[in-house]
Amino acid sequence: MTARAGIAGARRVVVKVGSSSLTTLPGGLDVTRLTALVDVLGAARASGREVVLVSSGAIAAGLAPLGVEGRPRDLATAQAAASVGQLRLVQTYADAFARHGVTVGQVLLTADDLTRRSHYRNAHRTVDRLLTLGVLPVVNENDTVATEEIRFGDNDRLAALVAHVAQADALLLLSDVDGVYDGDPRTGPAQLIDTVTGPADLAAVTLGSASRNGVGTGGMATKVEAALIAARAGVPVVVTSTLQAAAALAGERVGTLFEPFGRRPSARQFWLRYASRPRGRLILDDGAVRAVRERGASLLAAGITGATGDFLADDPVELVGPDGAVVARGLVAYDARELPALFGRKTGELDPEYRREVVHRDEMVLVGHRAPRPVTPA
Numbered sequence: 001m002t003a004r005a006g007i008a009g010a011r012r013v014v015v016k017v018g019s020s021s022l023t024t025l026p027g028g029l030d031v032t033r034l035t036a037l038v039d040v041l042g043a044a045r046a047s048g049r050e051v052v053l054v055s056s057g058a059i060a061a062g063l064a065p066l067g068v069e070g071r072p073r074d075l076a077t078a079q080a081a082a083s084v085g086q087l088r089l090v091q092t093y094a095d096a097f098a099r100h101g102v103t104v105g106q107v108l109l110t111a112d113d114l115t116r117r118s119h120y121r122n123a124h125r126t127v128d129r130l131l132t133l134g135v136l137p138v139v140n141e142n143d144t145v146a147t148e149e150i151r152f153g154d155n156d157r158l159a160a161l162v163a164h165v166a167q168a169d170a171l172l173l174l175s176d177v178d179g180v181y182d183g184d185p186r187t188g189p190a191q192l193i194d195t196v197t198g199p200a201d202l203a204a205v206t207l208g209s210a211s212r213n214g215v216g217t218g219g220m221a222t223k224v225e226a227a228l229i230a231a232r233a234g235v236p237v238v239v240t241s242t243l244q245a246a247a248a249l250a251g252e253r254v255g256t257l258f259e260p261f262g263r264r265p266s267a268r269q270f271w272l273r274y275a276s277r278p279r280g281r282l283i284l285d286d287g288a289v290r291a292v293r294e295r296g297a298s299l300l301a302a303g304i305t306g307a308t309g310d311f312l313a314d315d316p317v318e319l320v321g322p323d324g325a326v327v328a329r330g331l332v333a334y335d336a337r338e339l340p341a342l343f344g345r346k347t348g349e350l351d352p353e354y355r356r357e358v359v360h361r362d363e364m365v366l367v368g369h370r371a372p373r374p375v376t377p378a
């Protein structure tokens with residue numbers, strides 16, 4: 001089955017729509033454009049598909065009613081705008097979907113709801129239950145309480161995480177541009193990329209900033225990053241314009257298709273790689289780096305030379321080489337205070353209660369030479 005056919009046949013779909021498709025800075029929410037999207041998603045629902053909508057636009061929708069001109073630079077004003085705008089946004093969705101006989105539920109997530117493993121499971125349960133009850137979840141970041149330090153930062157990444165949380169069969173990233181171009185289409189002639197089979201296909205591509213109307217956030221770079229997260233986790237993705245949403249859902253050749261290129265990871269592995277926030281670091285010697293990276297071995301105390309951070313057993317930590325480069329992430333089996341007595345010691349020399357692996361291979365993901373972007377932006 002081709003990946004386009006996979007999109008057409010996807011039963012559970014996550015659709016993310018950007019602020020640039022729903023709002024303008026001076027006018028706020030554009031109800032006509034929002035309704036047009038709802039008509040497409042209502043039709044998808046009528047054909048038996050389950051839809052999760054990740055919708056941006058709260059901040060931009062709240063600025064006009066508050067009389068604030070331009071995108072606010074300070075967090076407090078953005079949060080106030082989100083508080084006003086989210087209500088309007090979700091009420092407009094509720095009214096528009098009601099005309100299709102579809103009930104919507106609001107799901108507002110903070111980064112903490114996904115960085116803690118128990119919260120992640122809870123988010124999965126909630127979304128799954130909403131879907132089985134026939135509700136269409138409308139998801140956004142909980143901007144009113146998200147702080148600068150702890151936030152997803154952009155809804156493209158949130159949508160990729162939600163695609164995994166919802167165990168979706170396909171992800172659509174909708175914007176005001178009809179796909180990924182090999183250069184920023186605003187700055188010169190550029191060619192639409194039809195299909196991406198892996199990160200190497202994008203090596204020579206320039207990804208520019210957000211849309212000119214000033215309401216978008218990450219530009220094409222965050223969409224590509226999100227599309228690669230989902231595709232690596234086995235979910236096909238189409239990046240296209242909101243106007244082409246119906247065609248994309250039908251599996252037509254529109255936008256840029258990201259073919260799935262990885263095996264679907266377990267929930268724990270996915271969470272570890274993309275949603276967890278490391279609580280500390282274990283420093284490995286060269287032999288341990290090779291064992292972990294090349295042989296897929298568990299990490300034993302003998303290969304550890306140091307640790308930083310105040311973690312507890314079962315917390316996520318980073319495994320770093322002698323040069324400080326991150327090798328892997330994993331769940332550590334001991335509290336930080338227990339570890340120094342174990343460093344460099346062979347398993348046979350340890351008391352029986354300390355003989356288990358420090359990080360078991362089943363609870364570890366290799367990071368390669370580049371660490372994934374943490375949830376907290378720099």
Ligand SMILES: Nc1ncnc2c1ncn2[C@@H]1O[C@H](COP(=O)(O)OP(=O)(O)O)[C@@H](O)[C@H]1O
Nearest residue numbers: 018019020175181183208210211216217219220
């Ligand atoms: N290589 C590229 N291909 C396509 N679009 C690009 C590229 N580089 C930059 N862009 C710009 O990214 C913008 C979309 O990002 P953004 O404004 O964040 O959208 P949204 O609000 O829909 O999330 C488009 O307006 C487009 O001009």
Ligand SMILES: N[C@@H](CCC(=O)OP(=O)(O)O)C(=O)O
Nearest residue numbers: 019056057058059154155217
């Ligand atoms: N949570 C914010 C949107 C953040 C965001 O990623 O925006 P966009 O780039 O338009 O998808 C809001 O609702 O305004």
